[in-house]
Amino acid sequence: METKFDRLKTFVAEKGWTNYRFNQILHAIFKEKRSEFDRMTTLPLSLRKQLQEEFGRTLLSLRPIYRQSSGQADKVLFELPDSNKIETVRLIYRTGWESYCISSQCGCGFGCKFCATGKIGMKRNLSADEITDQILYFYLQNHPIDSISFMGMGEALANPQIFVALKTLTDPRLFNLSPRRITVSTIGLVPQIQRLSQEFPQVNLTFSLHSPFDEQRSDLMPINRKYPLREVLEVLDAHIQKHRRKVYIAYIVLPGVNDSPVHAEKLISLLRGRGPWDYLYHVNLIRYNPAIGATKAYNRPHKRELASFYQRLREAGLNVTVRQSFGVDIEAACGQLYGQYYIRGEPGEVE
Template identity: 55%
Template sequence: MKQIESKYYKMSQIISALNLPDYRYEQVIKAIFTQRIEQFSKMHLLPGNLREVLIQEFGDQVNSIVPIVSKDSRQANKLLFQLSDGERIEAIGLHYKQGWESFCISSQCGCGFGCGFCATGTAGLKRNLTADEITDQLLYFTMKGHKLDSISFMGMGEAFANPHLFDALSILTDTALFNLSQRRITISTIGIIPGIQRLTQDFPQVNLAFSLHSPFEEQRSELMPVNKRYPLGEVMETLDEHIKRTGRRVFIAYILLKGVNDSKKHALAVAQMLHGRGSWKHLYHVDLIPYNATDKTFRHFDISDRKSINEFQDILKKSGIHTTVRTQFGGDISAACGQLYC
């Protein structure tokens, strides 16, 4: 395994240091991902000295994070995990009627960008997750027999603000480990331009979602302070370049806030902004997201009514913009977009 900051690389180094054959590493990985053995002490196919060293290095549990609370609704399961230092994060499992399973994971403990409508932003940033803490959220679901049909970095935190993100992506796409296709992974960003650019270069097939929420620079800066550092116009130019270089669709996430950003004026401005992108405008897809109410934010927002949502969508469609209204799961257990808080 190539050198990255992860326990899997450390395992390969331990095996090498013990002068054990390379197939011992393959046995460890098979025990984890195929046999789903959760404790090193129960990997009886391994020699005793290797098991002892692995336990000394990592503890007996393969997974570094511990589930402490689980909440279920009709099609969503929210897990509260405790990390080794006592910090906590949340991850969501979504289960669709067709049998498809999707998982929404966190990249940070909290978030430091302070978007006004987001509960996670109210909590502030505590720290970045390590690559193992990111991927161990999915390891938990894998160990429980779930199929990782798709995953999204839409949980707590801004993924591109975490320098360990790209190591996590290397782990997830490693054919010997999680073996996920890049196209099964979606990263959501509020517009961190260097992160978008690196994704374009290193993981061009990973899906990209951009949180817009207002087409007007001044209002977007008010709702999302990051806009002052990475202005909307510059972000859109970066997204244009991403599309040109990858040929991949970009999703535009737009949370509808009643009386704030759900007017016809906003819809027309979004349509005009995307319609003028050039010959690749058809690769922008707008996901309209009904606001998920939370009492954690400093400012109160209300949910747009169905009439306003339909009118917004109709304006985009008539302008030739691909758009859908996202189906929301887990709002009753505070597991929907913008509600994660711990």
């Protein structure tokens, strides 16, 4: 599928304009940070009018309609051209680093029990433009794009358009992002992991594991029945061996469900001894964040229990980190996106 930038280039060529004009458009977008054609004043007025007639007033395909901010998190609800809604989160670290958690689908059809987004069900895949426009929106407001995580709404690798979006984000003429500053999270779609490893080997890969036991994982995450842990870990092994790239293991801690010493020992046995390169597996422990629309059976872990689970993994030699939780109070944390809107109804306009 063509992106808006492909269509712009084709339009310029069809009009008989030189490639210099296309470069001027890109300069206006990515250097002058202008998305409205009538503000691209380096272009002749007649050209601006033709571009506006063909592509509309603005390049952005989504519209911000609601915004919540709290300290280190900034969550925006976007409306798409078909009136569907998605959410994007900007995370601001104390060092000044700005990271973006973006969506790849409207809703999600995989039904993970602990995820508010999954309760919505699958509405549709986002286009490549709708994916990258989440970043373009913030970029045009002069926010630095230090890193991007495909950890918002949806399962990124279930949407083929993610590969087009990754090409756009890393294109030197466009966003010019290093693939090493992009992370793709997956629940374990084996063929798509293999494709990502082949086409974008430098993109960071996160596998959402959440239970080291197949039976329990299948209950929490039905995808495990199609792609069990053994199959997923084998393809991750191959990725590590070929590219020598770290793979992150996301593990949402659900008190009384997956945080026992038995779970810790099983997780250790899964990741240790896989080969001389197994040190490239890195476990990220994530505090569960109760959300509107999510199952009420799970609670946020207490510090003592979380610390105990962490310590067991660390003492066994695993690389492990407790991920910082941003935006819990505005439901911008893992698994919470869109739940508030979906339950409570129509929001107000962005100011």
